[in-house]
Amino acid sequence: MVEFGDLWKPPRPVSRFITMVDHIKTALITGGSKGIGYGVAEVLINQGVKVAITSRSSVAAELAASKLNEIRPGYALGVAADVRDLASQQRVVDMVLQQWERLDYVIANAGVGHFAPIQQLTPEQWHETIDINLTGVFNTAKATVEALKQTKGYFISIASLAGTNFFEKGAAYNASKFGLVGFTQAIMLDLRKEGIKVSTIMPGSVATEFDNHKPSDADAWKIQPEDIGNIVYDLLKMHPRTLPSKVEVRPTVPGK
Numbered sequence: 001m002v003e004f005g006d007l008w009k010p011p012r013p014v015s016r017f018i019t020m021v022d023h024i025k026t027a028l029i030t031g032g033s034k035g036i037g038y039g040v041a042e043v044l045i046n047q048g049v050k051v052a053i054t055s056r057s058s059v060a061a062e063l064a065a066s067k068l069n070e071i072r073p074g075y076a077l078g079v080a081a082d083v084r085d086l087a088s089q090q091r092v093v094d095m096v097l098q099q100w101e102r103l104d105y106v107i108a109n110a111g112v113g114h115f116a117p118i119q120q121l122t123p124e125q126w127h128e129t130i131d132i133n134l135t136g137v138f139n140t141a142k143a144t145v146e147a148l149k150q151t152k153g154y155f156i157s158i159a160s161l162a163g164t165n166f167f168e169k170g171a172a173y174n175a176s177k178f179g180l181v182g183f184t185q186a187i188m189l190d191l192r193k194e195g196i197k198v199s200t201i202m203p204g205s206v207a208t209e210f211d212n213h214k215p216s217d218a219d220a221w222k223i224q225p226e227d228i229g230n231i232v233y234d235l236l237k238m239h240p241r242t243l244p245s246k247v248e249v250r251p252t253v254p255g256k
Contacts, residue, residue, distance in 0.1 A: 026050045026100045028092065030083050030140055031110030033060035035208035036158055039225025040107055040232050041068055045075050047233055049105070052096050054081040083110045083136030089143035096147075103147040105236060108137040109158040111176075113210060115169045126172045133176035134183065141187060145196070152195040154236055157184040158228070161204045161248060181246070188245050197243050199235055203228060204250035221255045 027044050031037040032053025041051045045068055053068070055061040058080035065078030077099060081088045096103050112132045114125035137157050148155060162170060163177035181200055188198035206228065207219035231247060238244065 023102055024048065024050055024100075025104040026052070026096060026102055027105035027107060028052045028054070028096055028103060028140075028144065029107045029109055030054050030081075030136070032107075033057065033064040033078075035210060036203070036206060036225050036228050037107070037109040038064055038068075039227075040109065040229040041076065042071065043226055043229030043233050044105075045071050048072075050075045050077075050100055052077040052079060052092065052099075054079050054083075054092055054110070056080065056082050083108075083139055084131045086139040086142060089139045093143050093147055102151055103144060104151045104153045106140060106144045106148065106153070106155045107158065107232060108140045108156070110136055110140075111158065111210075113173050115173060117169050118171050121171055129172040129176050130179075133173075134179045137180055137183060145191065145194075148191075148196045149194050152240075154197045154199070155187070155191065156198070156232060156235065157200045159184065159200045159202045161202050161250060163200075163202055164248075185245060188243070192243065197235075197240075199244055200246050201228060201231055201235075202246065202248045205255070221253060222251055223249060 027049050029037045029041050029051060032041050032051070033055035037053065041053050044051050051068065053061060053064055053076065055064070061078035061080050065076040068076035077096070079092050079095060081092045083089060093103060110132060112129055114121065114129050116125065141155060144155065147153070157180055159180045160177045162174055163181035166174045181202065184198060184200035191198050203223055205222045207215045207222040207224055209215065231249060235244060235247070
Protein backbone atom coordinates (compact mmCIF):
# COMPACT_ATOMS: atom_id res chain seq x y z
CA MET A 1 0.00 0.00 0.00
CA VAL A 2 1.36 3.39 -0.95
CA GLU A 3 0.05 6.71 0.34
CA PHE A 4 0.87 10.03 -1.26
CA GLY A 5 3.48 11.04 1.30
CA ASP A 6 5.34 7.73 1.36
CA LEU A 7 8.60 7.89 -0.58
CA TRP A 8 6.99 10.17 -3.14
CA LYS A 9 9.25 11.95 -5.60
CA PRO A 10 8.37 14.15 -8.57
CA PRO A 11 7.73 12.08 -11.71
CA ARG A 12 10.53 11.63 -14.19
CA PRO A 13 10.34 13.89 -17.25
CA VAL A 14 7.91 12.75 -19.92
CA SER A 15 10.81 11.97 -22.25
CA ARG A 16 11.90 9.18 -19.91
CA PHE A 17 8.77 7.11 -20.49
CA ILE A 18 7.75 8.12 -24.00
CA THR A 19 10.52 6.03 -25.57
CA MET A 20 9.83 2.83 -23.63
CA VAL A 21 7.62 1.34 -26.33
CA ASP A 22 8.36 -2.24 -25.30
CA HIS A 23 7.77 -1.66 -21.59
CA ILE A 24 5.09 -3.59 -19.74
CA LYS A 25 1.78 -1.77 -20.10
CA THR A 26 0.30 -0.04 -17.07
CA ALA A 27 -3.24 0.86 -16.08
CA LEU A 28 -4.98 3.10 -13.56
CA ILE A 29 -8.38 1.97 -12.29
CA THR A 30 -10.42 4.24 -10.06
CA GLY A 31 -12.64 2.49 -7.55
CA GLY A 32 -10.60 -0.65 -8.04
CA SER A 33 -10.82 -2.24 -4.61
CA LYS A 34 -14.00 -4.22 -5.32
CA GLY A 35 -16.75 -4.92 -7.82
CA ILE A 36 -16.23 -4.06 -11.47
CA GLY A 37 -12.97 -2.20 -10.81
CA TYR A 38 -11.42 -5.18 -9.05
CA GLY A 39 -12.71 -7.54 -11.74
CA VAL A 40 -11.03 -5.43 -14.42
CA ALA A 41 -7.81 -5.25 -12.41
CA GLU A 42 -7.72 -9.01 -11.99
CA VAL A 43 -8.16 -9.65 -15.71
CA LEU A 44 -5.51 -7.10 -16.69
CA ILE A 45 -2.95 -8.43 -14.24
CA ASN A 46 -3.57 -11.95 -15.52
CA GLN A 47 -2.78 -10.57 -18.98
CA GLY A 48 0.51 -9.04 -17.81
CA VAL A 49 -0.57 -5.43 -17.26
CA LYS A 50 0.59 -3.57 -14.16
CA VAL A 51 -2.34 -1.96 -12.37
CA ALA A 52 -2.72 0.92 -9.92
CA ILE A 53 -6.06 0.85 -8.13
CA THR A 54 -7.59 3.64 -6.09
CA SER A 55 -10.16 3.72 -3.32
CA ARG A 56 -11.27 6.35 -0.84
CA SER A 57 -10.40 3.76 1.84
CA SER A 58 -6.71 3.11 2.38
CA VAL A 59 -7.58 -0.20 4.06
CA ALA A 60 -9.62 -1.34 1.06
CA ALA A 61 -6.91 -0.28 -1.39
CA GLU A 62 -4.24 -2.10 0.62
CA LEU A 63 -6.25 -5.32 0.88
CA ALA A 64 -7.16 -5.36 -2.81
CA ALA A 65 -3.60 -4.64 -3.95
CA SER A 66 -2.31 -7.39 -1.68
CA LYS A 67 -4.71 -9.91 -3.23
CA LEU A 68 -3.82 -8.81 -6.74
CA ASN A 69 -0.10 -9.11 -6.02
CA GLU A 70 -0.66 -12.76 -5.21
CA ILE A 71 -1.41 -13.23 -8.92
CA ARG A 72 1.74 -11.43 -10.12
CA PRO A 73 3.97 -10.04 -7.36
CA GLY A 74 4.73 -6.36 -7.81
CA TYR A 75 2.08 -5.80 -10.46
CA ALA A 76 -0.47 -4.00 -8.26
CA LEU A 77 -0.23 -0.65 -6.52
CA GLY A 78 -2.92 0.46 -4.05
CA VAL A 79 -3.49 4.19 -3.55
CA ALA A 80 -5.95 6.03 -1.31
CA ALA A 81 -7.52 8.78 -3.44
CA ASP A 82 -10.80 10.58 -4.02
CA VAL A 83 -11.94 11.19 -7.60
CA ARG A 84 -13.80 14.31 -6.45
CA ASP A 85 -10.45 16.03 -5.93
CA LEU A 86 -8.50 16.90 -9.10
CA ALA A 87 -5.25 17.39 -7.18
CA SER A 88 -5.70 13.94 -5.65
CA GLN A 89 -6.06 12.42 -9.11
CA GLN A 90 -2.99 14.23 -10.37
CA ARG A 91 -0.92 12.90 -7.47
CA VAL A 92 -2.01 9.36 -8.35
CA VAL A 93 -0.82 9.86 -11.93
CA ASP A 94 2.48 11.27 -10.70
CA MET A 95 2.94 8.21 -8.50
CA VAL A 96 2.23 5.83 -11.38
CA LEU A 97 4.77 7.62 -13.57
CA GLN A 98 7.32 7.58 -10.77
CA GLN A 99 6.73 3.89 -10.14
CA TRP A 100 6.37 2.57 -13.71
CA GLU A 101 7.41 5.48 -15.95
CA ARG A 102 4.31 5.34 -18.17
CA LEU A 103 0.54 5.21 -18.19
CA ASP A 104 -1.18 3.31 -20.99
CA TYR A 105 -4.73 2.66 -19.87
CA VAL A 106 -7.21 4.46 -17.61
CA ILE A 107 -10.45 2.86 -16.46
CA ALA A 108 -12.67 5.46 -14.80
CA ASN A 109 -14.83 3.16 -12.73
CA ALA A 110 -15.45 4.83 -9.35
CA GLY A 111 -19.17 5.27 -8.76
CA VAL A 112 -21.90 5.55 -6.20
CA GLY A 113 -25.68 5.29 -6.26
CA HIS A 114 -28.45 6.95 -4.26
CA PHE A 115 -31.95 5.91 -5.25
CA ALA A 116 -35.01 7.79 -4.02
CA PRO A 117 -37.95 9.76 -5.40
CA ILE A 118 -37.25 13.45 -5.80
CA GLN A 119 -39.32 14.18 -2.69
CA GLN A 120 -36.88 12.21 -0.53
CA LEU A 121 -33.64 12.71 -2.48
CA THR A 122 -31.42 14.98 -0.39
CA PRO A 123 -29.08 17.66 -1.73
CA GLU A 124 -26.18 15.73 -0.16
CA GLN A 125 -27.13 12.55 -2.03
CA TRP A 126 -27.53 14.48 -5.28
CA HIS A 127 -24.16 16.19 -5.01
CA GLU A 128 -22.30 13.02 -3.99
CA THR A 129 -23.73 11.12 -6.96
CA ILE A 130 -22.90 13.83 -9.49
CA ASP A 131 -19.52 14.64 -7.93
CA ILE A 132 -18.30 11.04 -7.99
CA ASN A 133 -19.99 9.59 -11.07
CA LEU A 134 -19.57 12.57 -13.40
CA THR A 135 -17.18 15.20 -12.05
CA GLY A 136 -14.93 12.39 -10.82
CA VAL A 137 -14.51 11.13 -14.39
CA PHE A 138 -13.79 14.68 -15.57
CA ASN A 139 -11.05 14.93 -12.91
CA THR A 140 -9.63 11.55 -13.91
CA ALA A 141 -9.54 12.54 -17.56
CA LYS A 142 -7.93 15.91 -16.85
CA ALA A 143 -5.25 14.30 -14.68
CA THR A 144 -4.35 11.53 -17.13
CA VAL A 145 -4.65 13.02 -20.60
CA GLU A 146 -1.07 14.27 -20.90
CA ALA A 147 0.38 10.89 -19.89
CA LEU A 148 -1.98 9.09 -22.27
CA LYS A 149 -0.89 11.36 -25.13
CA GLN A 150 2.67 10.10 -24.70
CA THR A 151 1.69 6.43 -24.94
CA LYS A 152 -1.20 6.80 -27.41
CA GLY A 153 -3.22 5.23 -24.66
CA TYR A 154 -6.81 4.30 -23.94
CA PHE A 155 -9.38 5.95 -21.65
CA ILE A 156 -12.43 3.87 -20.72
CA SER A 157 -15.32 5.01 -18.54
CA ILE A 158 -17.68 2.60 -16.84
CA ALA A 159 -21.13 4.06 -17.32
CA SER A 160 -24.42 2.12 -17.18
CA LEU A 161 -27.51 1.28 -19.17
CA ALA A 162 -28.98 3.85 -16.78
CA GLY A 163 -27.19 6.34 -19.03
CA THR A 164 -29.85 5.83 -21.72
CA ASN A 165 -32.76 4.31 -19.77
CA PHE A 166 -34.36 6.37 -17.03
CA PHE A 167 -36.28 4.76 -14.19
CA GLU A 168 -38.30 5.61 -11.11
CA LYS A 169 -36.24 6.81 -8.11
CA GLY A 170 -33.24 7.24 -10.42
CA ALA A 171 -33.09 11.04 -10.76
CA ALA A 172 -29.57 11.44 -9.38
CA TYR A 173 -28.15 8.22 -10.81
CA ASN A 174 -29.74 8.70 -14.23
CA ALA A 175 -28.50 12.29 -14.40
CA SER A 176 -24.95 11.23 -13.54
CA LYS A 177 -24.86 8.37 -16.03
CA PHE A 178 -26.62 10.23 -18.85
CA GLY A 179 -24.02 12.94 -18.31
CA LEU A 180 -21.18 10.43 -18.19
CA VAL A 181 -22.16 8.85 -21.50
CA GLY A 182 -22.34 12.27 -23.14
CA PHE A 183 -19.08 13.41 -21.56
CA THR A 184 -17.19 10.32 -22.63
CA GLN A 185 -18.49 10.42 -26.19
CA ALA A 186 -17.56 14.09 -26.48
CA ILE A 187 -14.00 13.64 -25.22
CA MET A 188 -13.67 10.68 -27.57
CA LEU A 189 -14.01 13.19 -30.42
CA ASP A 190 -11.50 15.52 -28.75
CA LEU A 191 -8.85 12.97 -27.87
CA ARG A 192 -8.77 10.75 -30.92
CA LYS A 193 -7.01 13.66 -32.61
CA GLU A 194 -4.24 13.15 -30.03
CA GLY A 195 -4.02 9.42 -30.72
CA ILE A 196 -5.94 8.52 -27.54
CA LYS A 197 -8.77 6.02 -27.85
CA VAL A 198 -11.85 6.61 -25.67
CA SER A 199 -14.74 4.23 -25.01
CA THR A 200 -17.57 3.94 -22.53
CA ILE A 201 -18.93 0.61 -21.31
CA MET A 202 -22.59 0.57 -20.28
CA PRO A 203 -23.40 -2.53 -18.20
CA GLY A 204 -26.80 -3.66 -17.05
CA SER A 205 -27.12 -5.76 -13.89
CA VAL A 206 -23.71 -6.74 -12.50
CA ALA A 207 -23.11 -8.97 -9.47
CA THR A 208 -21.31 -6.49 -7.20
CA GLU A 209 -21.59 -4.85 -3.79
CA PHE A 210 -23.11 -1.75 -5.38
CA ASP A 211 -25.84 -0.05 -3.32
CA ASN A 212 -24.97 -2.26 -0.29
CA HIS A 213 -25.83 -5.46 -2.15
CA LYS A 214 -24.16 -8.71 -1.08
CA PRO A 215 -23.48 -10.94 -4.12
CA SER A 216 -24.66 -14.52 -3.76
CA ASP A 217 -25.57 -17.57 -5.84
CA ALA A 218 -28.83 -15.81 -6.61
CA ASP A 219 -26.81 -13.38 -8.74
CA ALA A 220 -25.51 -16.06 -11.10
CA TRP A 221 -27.73 -14.73 -13.91
CA LYS A 222 -26.08 -11.31 -13.75
CA ILE A 223 -23.00 -10.06 -15.53
CA GLN A 224 -19.95 -10.89 -13.41
CA PRO A 225 -17.17 -8.34 -12.72
CA GLU A 226 -14.66 -10.42 -14.65
CA ASP A 227 -16.96 -10.28 -17.69
CA ILE A 228 -16.51 -6.51 -17.75
CA GLY A 229 -12.78 -7.07 -17.30
CA ASN A 230 -12.75 -9.25 -20.40
CA ILE A 231 -14.64 -6.59 -22.36
CA VAL A 232 -12.03 -4.03 -21.31
CA TYR A 233 -9.23 -6.32 -22.41
CA ASP A 234 -10.96 -6.97 -25.74
CA LEU A 235 -11.12 -3.22 -26.33
CA LEU A 236 -7.44 -2.83 -25.50
CA LYS A 237 -6.56 -5.55 -28.02
CA MET A 238 -8.58 -3.93 -30.81
CA HIS A 239 -6.56 -2.81 -33.83
CA PRO A 240 -5.54 0.86 -33.44
CA ARG A 241 -7.52 1.82 -36.53
CA THR A 242 -10.82 0.65 -34.99
CA LEU A 243 -12.66 2.27 -32.08
CA PRO A 244 -15.81 0.81 -30.48
CA SER A 245 -16.73 4.07 -28.78
CA LYS A 246 -19.74 2.79 -26.84
CA VAL A 247 -20.44 -0.75 -25.63
CA GLU A 248 -23.80 -1.77 -24.17
CA VAL A 249 -23.80 -5.05 -22.25
CA ARG A 250 -26.61 -6.80 -20.41
CA PRO A 251 -27.35 -10.24 -18.96
CA THR A 252 -28.31 -12.76 -21.62
CA VAL A 253 -31.37 -13.85 -19.66
CA PRO A 254 -32.87 -11.35 -17.18
CA GLY A 255 -33.50 -12.46 -13.63
CA LYS A 256 -36.98 -13.13 -12.35
